[in-house]
Amino acid sequence: MRAGARTSLVAALAAGILVFGGGAAHASVRTDLGCTSGGFLAFFDAAPCPGDEPVETAPATDPATDPTTEPSTEPSTAPAPTDPATAEEAPTTPGDEATAPPATSEPVPDAPAxxxxxxxxxxxxxxxxGTLGISGLRSLEIVTVDLADGSTxxxxxxxxxxxxxxxxxLDVPSGDGGLQTDASTLTVxxxxxxxxxxxxxILADGVEHVIDTLSTPDPAALGSLLRLRLPLLGMTADSVAYTDTDQAVHED
Structure with missing residues (x-):
């Protein structure tokens, strides 16, 4: 790739992932990427049946009249007080239970600036x-950050x-390509x-696990993550060290 193209790529990367820091490794990468000595390191989700009641009154003397009169009156009266009670309970119990789960779901956490x-x-x-090791974890929080295009x-x-x-x-995009950096280990x-x-x-049992900003993250989960993939907005530290580093500019 032409020197001019490499310089423009590095300039574009400098607007992306910035790592503050020092150390001999830090300085050497600056030199390789063409950064200035004082610059930043661009390293990088059915109702009850009423028939039982008329059966007891059936032995009346007028089988022709009484059975037709009394059963027709009592069944019409009995369901009346029964149905309203059933109707009042039905909308309350089934309806409320059906909508209960969304009410108990965890709300999306706040994300202060x-x-x-x-x-x-x-x-x-x-x-x-492949692995992630964190020592002296101080915080794992959800925040709102600013982007270069004016959005958040x-x-x-x-x-x-x-x-x-x-x-x-780490694959840092730029135009139709980017800069791919690989290392055996990176320590900040x-x-x-x-x-x-x-x-x-991926967890140790092979199950995929996602940590995002839509639910409160569990700091303990960070120590059990394998084969990670994440969009890296930024990384800062006082010092940076890495081993067996290889960098290559690529075009897609």
Missing amino acids: DPAGMVFTPKPAILTA MRALKITADRVVIGGFG EGNATIWTPSITA
Whole structure:
């Protein structure tokens, strides 16, 4: 690829995933990507039967008249008080039970504005990983972040002392292509923060698990995730280290 095309790609990536940090590895990647020394590292959801009552009155002396008169009167009177009672209970019990489940479902959690004030690209990079290790988890919250096009998005915000990603892969889109970065491990330390709209992963029993912003996330679930895939809005940390890194510009 021409040098000019590579420079424009790197410039586009710089508006995307930004990782603050230091270390020799950090500086070397800046050099490889052509970043300035003081710049950011662009690294990267039936009614009762009334017949029983007339049977007792049937032995009357006038079988021709009484059975026809009394049964016709009593059945017409008996159902009257019975039906309203049944009618009153029917709409209340079945109707309320049918609509009860939606009333007990968990409401969508609030997403207050992120105090960090970061602005992210509307087209996030895609991060893939074999394993995720988090040490010193400080918070797992739902926030609203700003995007570069002026819109906003709900996002998961993970803050920890240290995050280690095994089998790391990151595809940062740009135009008709992008920059693919692979590493055996990626370690970010010191105020490590990750923003993502959702995390899709496989649990140890092989069941797919999704963590998103439509329900309250469980921090304990983060430690059991394998084969992760997530749109990475951004990642920041005091230091970045990675091993066996390979980067390649690709066109789709």
